[in-house]
Amino acid sequence: MKYTELHRNIKIRIITDFFTDLTQKSIIPFMAIYLSVQIGAGWAGMLLTVNIVASMIVGLGAGYWSDRIGRKKLMVIAQSMQVFALFWLAAANSPWMDSVLLTCVMFLLSSVSSGITMPIANAMIVDVSNEHERQYVYGLQYWTTNVAVTIGALMGGLLFESFRFILFSLVGLESLVTLFILLFYIHETMDKTYLDKTDAPIKKNMLRTYGDVFSDRRFMVFFTATVLAVALEFQLDKYIAVRLKSEFSAQLFSWDITGLQMFSLIMAINTVLVALVAIPFSKWMGRFQSGSIMTIGMCMYTAGFSMLAFSNWAWLLITSAVLLTIGELMYAPVRQVLLAGMIPDSDRAAYMAVDGMSYNTAALLGSLGLSIGAFLPSYAMAILYVLMGLGALVCFRRSLRPSASQSDLRLRADAS
Template sequence: MKFRDFHPNIQIRIIISFFGGLMSVMVIPLMSVYFSQRLGAGMTGFLLFLNVVAGLVSGFCGGYISDRIGRKRLMVIAEAGILASYALAAASNSPWFESVWLTYVSILGVNVCWGIFGPSSDAMILDVSRPEERKYIYTIQYWSHNLSSAIGGMIGALLFQDYLFELLLALTAMGILSTAATLFLIRETFSPELAARKQEQAAGWRDLLRSYRMVLADRTFVFFVTASMLFISVEFHLGNYVSVRLADSMPVQHVADWFGRSISMDGFAMIGALRTENTLLVVLLSLLARQLLGRIRDSHMLYGGLALYVCGYAFISYSDRAWPLLIAMLIATLGEVVYVPVQQAFLGDIPPKESRSTYMAFYGLSFQGAWMISSLMVMIGGLLQAGVIGLLVLSCGAGGILMMVAIMRELRQRRATAE
């Protein structure tokens, strides 16, 4: 299978997501610095927490609505909202006018609209793909996302401080292109019979809650989301506990000699090196891993990849030696590129056709839960030794693997009946 064999909707979404992700990663990850410089660290933390809550609520609402009115209409509305939010952010950081609070409102708007957009977009991919295609589709998506993050992150680091207005104008222009592409090129993939749902829709919030209670009753999916939350938290520790620990306690170390010049790293430099290594290895290895491991059974790839990934990050949570850290990141990233597409393909097999957006919205809890676990690890990290934290990280990953083992038979059965 090749990229040109994908459904046109998937081709368009991957291309637009690449360029949109490249542009957004130049700005959005650095907005915490923007707000911290103007409002202080405490207020910034509170505002970012509100962002997370707003994105979670909007995701639940978006998933519910998408399963009742279809994918495209909601995607267009959400992208138009993102476009308007970026335009407001640009206007609030222009040479003629600046407002940090309007900027926050615009970033909040982006987060809310993305929460609405995400479940519909994810469900649309499932609507137009077959189970045997999804592992490759998610491999391409995963590779594309990391490549755009690598390029955009480097450009953003260079331009953010001095050219924020121009970057926001570029994001606004990208929003126009993305909205137009969805409006004119994307085809609707799910058209529920609205008349048959009038009674359900009339219940409003009660029907929304009933829909998510049905999701909670799906034991296999709840196990899958919980296991995913544990896996994701393992990597999130790099941006939280590991970064704090290395910055505070890693001594300056000689790493290599380059043309007669000694290269040394402290904790801050090591954090950047580990992030860069992870991103570059994902870009380089994702497609190669599919070619080399394509004949191996999916469950074996999932378990093996997760074992490497968890062990690598558990060691990173403990060690403060430069070369062992770099080698551990290599091992963790190898596991990541093997397990992620397989896990995403299994995720695509679980939801029933009529509830895909609702299920995908609920899956978003895995990221919010992982963020909370990694934040908790920072809080207790000052009370426990690094070795204990490493064991806790290892335990989280091992627990997730055991949960996947427990539901694997059901996952295979759902794949056999998936559409």
């Protein structure tokens, strides 16, 4: 499988998603600091929570309507909102204006735009890919996302505090180019044959649609697995970072290393490994069964995080960083392939919208882990991580087997 052999929409989406991720990661991680300084930590936390909730709600609505009126229209609307929001974010932080209120409002609008785009973009990839291609596509997408996150964090770190106008102008220009690409180069991918039938899905209201999604036992087991697995990832920059800062100090090659420096080294190992091996690794994994890859990957991923939870030996921490990265490289693309294979064609974007909620739920668990870690010893947190990882693995393995409810949903979709 080669990049040039992929469907045109997939090739374009991978490129535009890269720049969209870069835009988000150059802004979002630093907005918490900005808002805390400008309006206080309490109000900042409330605003960030509102942004997450608003993104979840509009994502559900976008998923529903995307399965009824098509992908492209909503993506163009969402991207137009993003361009508008970034323009006024730049204006609100320019040499001619300094408005905290306008910054907050436009940041919320930018989050809403992203909430609309995510489930639709994911559904679009499933629309035009087959099972053979998806392992490679999701491996490539995983690589571009991680590289974008790294570059975005670097841009934000260099520009956000002192050069926000330049930063918002750059990402606004990127967003405008993405809108142009969506308008003139992306084609509609939804299979409209469902809408031409007597009992077309558009006649099913939103509550019934998401009722069917949440009653799909196989998908909800998969959802639970995703929450548990991703919640481990969110522990890295929360409990693990805090623990290393307070507990760790050691020598490595005769150099004294602090806990924060060790955390930075772990992040660097993760970034470099992903950048170097993600694409060839995804090709190599294509020859093995999904169940085997998922089992081995989740075991390595869990072992890596559990050791990071309690160890203060530098070389074991470095080994853990390698283990969890390789484990994530194995399980994450397979997770996407499994998701694409289990959702019914008629409600793809709706399922993708609910899947997106799993990341927000995992983020909340990540924050909760920091609070729990204040009361539990490090070895107890390691045991908790093992239980979470094993729980995720068991649920992923169970979701490999189609359930009766899944079959019923597919039959209802075929009959409609």
